[in-house]
Amino acid sequence: MFNTELLADVMLLLMFVAVVLALAAVAWATFVALRKRSGGVAKIENHVPARRIVMATLVGTLLLALLTFLLGSSAPMHVNGQLFDNGFWLRAADMFIVTSGVMLLAGGIVYAYSELRNKK
Numbered sequence: 001m002f003n004t005e006l007l008a009d010v011m012l013l014l015m016f017v018a019v020v021l022a023l024a025a026v027a028w029a030t031f032v033a034l035r036k037r038s039g040g041v042a043k044i045e046n047h048v049p050a051r052r053i054v055m056a057t058l059v060g061t062l063l064l065a066l067l068t069f070l071l072g073s074s075a076p077m078h079v080n081g082q083l084f085d086n087g088f089w090l091r092a093a094d095m096f097i098v099t100s101g102v103m104l105l106a107g108g109i110v111y112a113y114s115e116l117r118n119k120k
Helices: 004-037 050-071 087-119
Strands: 077-079 082-084
Touching: 050 087
Parallel strands: none
Antiparallel strands: 077 082
C-alpha cells in the first residue's frame, strides 16, 4: 500500500530541514544577542551571574553529549529488514536521544524546584 523507501526518504529530508532550521535559529539568536551586548554576555546582570550560567550550560551540555556518545550503544540493529552496523552513527543517534532525555528531565526538575521554592 505504501512505498516505505519513499516514506523513509521524505522523513530523512524533513529531519535534515529541521536540523538546518534549528542551527540557523541558534546562529541568528547568538548573533542578535552578541550584537545587543556588543561585548558578549555581561558578567553580572540584575545580581545574577549571567556569564557563569552561560558557561556552565555550554560546558555541561558538551560534556553530557560527549559522555552519552562514549557510553552509547554500537550494537547492530535491523532497520527496514537490513542490518545497520555503522558504530559511529549508532552511537551518535544514542547520544542525541539520551542527551535530549536527560536535558528534558533536568529542565522538569529545575522547573518543579522553582515552583516549590516560590510557593514558600
